[in-house]
Amino acid sequence: MKKYFGSNKPRVILKKGKAKPFWYHHPWIFSGAIQEIKGNPEDGDIVEVLDEENRFIAKGLINHKSQIKVRLLTWDQHEKIDGNFFRSKIHQAISLRENILIMRSKSSAYRLVHSEGDGLPGLTIDRYNDFLVVQFLSTGMEKRKEMILDILKEQLKPQGIVERYPAGYREKEGLVEIDCMVHGKTPPKMTITEYGVKFYVDLQKGQKTGFYLDQRENRLLLTRYGYNKRILDAFCYSGGFGVYMLSKARPGEVVFMDSSSFALDLAQENASMNSTATAVFSKKDIFKEIPEMEKAGEKYDMIVLDPPKVSPDRASLLTGTEALINLNKHAVNMLPPGGILATCDCSGNISWEDFFKIVNKAVLDANRSLKIFETLGAGPDHPVNPACLENSYLKVIVAAIY
Known part of the structure; x- marks a missing residue:
């Protein structure tokens, strides 16, 4: 491997023992891996990344203000980033x-x-x-x-x-x-169309980039299990899961629940556009009110939990984990034996292993048991980089509860 001597290009030199993930094409370099920055690059500039022996690893874009100091783009020394x-x-x-x-x-x-x-x-x-x-x-x-x-x-x-x-x-x-x-x-x-189901989208006001595109295939798959069931679409936003159920599953009843009036109005529009079946729309802060829902004796045959990101950074991992355990525990107790729980997490800081442990603890805390029969992620238009599993953020567990 070529070593650099006297190069005047902007360079990031890694600490000893920190290069291995980047040889395997992980694209994020945090400050803790960096020994020295040479050449005074400005934020957004192209830098070459070298190991402690001055061997070229990759090229990327630097940002001194970010937790991720360098985002790597190419491992080809001769490829121009233009x-x-x-x-x-x-x-x-x-x-x-x-x-x-x-x-x-x-x-x-x-x-x-x-x-x-x-x-x-x-x-x-x-x-x-x-x-x-x-x-x-x-x-x-x-x-x-x-x-x-x-x-x-x-x-x-x-x-x-x-x-x-x-x-x-x-x-x-x-x-x-x-x-x-x-x-x-x-x-x-x-109006957009997914697998024949229509949704209103407002690109200037909606969540994320307008709609939760990553759950498309999961919305379709879950309709297999919705026939004749009373279904709770919790954190429904514009009604994605529930509208699919109304359109394709012939459920007994769908309850759409969200803390946002804007979201529920949109969900009601989407439900009416796709189906004449009866639906219920309920405004609740689910994280806060789900203990009272359980206490009041609310019951469903199937519950879909698709909460917002609970752990946007490492500092929030503990509180986010506790919030998910509590949420799932109360949801489980609103299901009968043989009821279906479809529970989601979109936090990149929470791994699949972590999520399995969260769901398992929630079920045990509820003194119940489960059988997981589907594990799902984002749709195929969200490809996975195997070197950066943090970007494979969406996790969905579908289980029968006993």
Whole structure:
């Protein structure tokens, strides 16, 4: 392997014993792995990463303000990180969805670029009909925003491109907070279609990039188990799971529950658009009120728990874990023997092993038992990078409760 002597390129030198994950293509370098930064690179600049013996490992984009100091993009010493690099990566990501996954035959809305899963950490792009929603979640990507937007216009010719961000995400990277920014035509409130089920989407007001695209296949799969059941769609947002049930499963009753009036109004619209079956819409802060729901004797044949992210960072791991245990414990006690629990977590800090332990403890605390018969993740338009399992964030356990 080539060693560097006297190079004036910006370089990040790793501490002894810290290089192994990056030889295996993990794309995130935290400050604790770094021995020295040479060449005075500015935030968003390209840097070369070397091990303690000055052997080249990879190239990436640095951000002194972020917990992730370097996001790696290429392990080829001679590959340039320029417009052609991004054009090729984006084309490859689009080709996966269009030519291999044939996503348009399944849905009019899907993820086109999935950050680390597509080799572009800090960048996500979703398609909604003829509009795109883009998130530039790192300084390196923000610095190349105009170039990336031009590539998207060139390759996809969208009517408009919307930037949408969860509160606080950009601030962690030292970037100016943006709620919503539109490039080109302003998107109207639109209807998307997944497997024949229709949903209203507002790209300027909705959660995430407008809709929970990652649960698409899971919504469809769970309809297998919904026939003639009383189903609780908890944390329903715009009604994804419940609307699929009404449309495809012929349930006995679906109860949509969320703390947001905006979400419940949207869920009611979506339910009416897809089905004439009776549905109940209930505004509750589920984390706080689920003990009282159990105490009041509420019963369901099937419960879907799809809470928001409970552990956005390592500091919140303990409180997030406790919240999930409590939530699942009370849900389990609202199910009869043979009832079905479909429980989800979208926190990257909580591993599959952790989630199994959480669900198991919740069931044991409720003095019940379970048989897990499905374990699910995000849809195929959210590819997994095996070197960065933190990006494989969505975990779904489906179990019979006894």
